Amino acid sequence: QITLEESGPTLVKPTQTLTLTCAFSGFSLTPRGVGVGWIRQAPGKALEWLALIYWNDDKTYSPSLKTRLTITKDTSRNHVVLIMTNLEPVDTATYYCAHSFWGLLDSWGPGVSVTVSS
Amino acid sequence: EVVMTQSPATLSVSPGERVTLSCRASQSVDRNLAWYRQRPGQAPRLLIYGASTRATGIPARFSGSGSETDFTLTINSLQSEDFALYYCHQYLNWPYTFGQGSRLEIK
Numbered sequence: 342q343i344t345l346e347e348s349g350p351t352l353v354k355p356t357q358t359l360t361l362t363c364a365f366s367g368f369s370l371t372p373r374g375v376g377v378g379w380i381r382q383a384p385g386k387a388l389e390w391l392a393l394i395y396w397n398d399d400k401t402y403s404p405s406l407k408t409r410l411t412i413t414k415d416t417s418r419n420h421v422v423l424i425m426t427n428l429e430p431v432d433t434a435t436y437y438c439a440h441s442f443w444g445l446l447d448s449w450g451p452g453v454s455v456t457v458s459s
Numbered sequence: 460e461v462v463m464t465q466s467p468a469t470l471s472v473s474p475g476e477r478v479t480l481s482c483r484a485s486q487s488v489d490r491n492l493a494w495y496r497q498r499p500g501q502a503p504r505l506l507i508y509g510a511s512t513r514a515t516g517i518p519a520r521f522s523g524s525g526s527e528t529d530f531t532l533t534i535n536s537l538q539s540e541d542f543a544l545y546y547c548h549q550y551l552n553w554p555y556t557f558g559q560g561s562r563l564e565i566k
Contacts, residue, residue: 388503388546388557401553404460437502444550445493447514449502 363438482547
């Protein structure tokens with residue numbers, strides 16, 4: 342059974358850096374096609390892709406956010422980390438990580454709510 | 460970027476009815492199209508992938524169809540848990556993109 346769980350701060354000040362961790366179990370990040378993605382959802386808004394890291398360490402980022410995002414993986418510890426710099430109030434959202442197979446998101450974590458406010 | 464447009468934005472229906480939701484892509488995504496249901500306060504749950512394949516554990520009242528740019532999700536005999544938000548998602552071309560969502564409300 343695949344499970345994922347996001348963790349990180351719930352309140353961040355503007356201009357600060359956000360570090361989110363996705364801890365997963367039930368799968369390995371080594372088979373071809375497997376990845377972990379990060380998606381966010383601002384209050385009352387639609388889902389927005391942020392970043393995706395693949396089994397071979399290839400990474401892709403949202404074009405509008407790529408200068409602010411870094412995604413890394415620790416295969417031995419079953420963790421994926423997303424770093425977002427220079428946060429603004431518009432970054433207030435629930436952040437989800439999800440298991441990806443060739444881009445299909447088939448299992449999601451419960452999400453972590455992040456508020457950006459001074 | 461592939462823009463996904465869902466319709467209608469909101470639909471008011473009664474339990475037991477059948478509904479059809481639409482999703483249109485701004486360019487062909489072949490059959491790399493998924494549907495998700497999101498209940499309030501919960502993460503999205505995969506319903507359909509490959510345009511028409513039900514995910515594990517998804518009941519047969521959910522069906523998907525379409526290819527290239529036009530897709531539909533049909534839900535037969537609506538249950539209480541189906542009154543939620545529905546998103547389509549293309550996973551052919553990066554950046555992968557979601558539609559803006561369709562909300563099913565109880566009439």
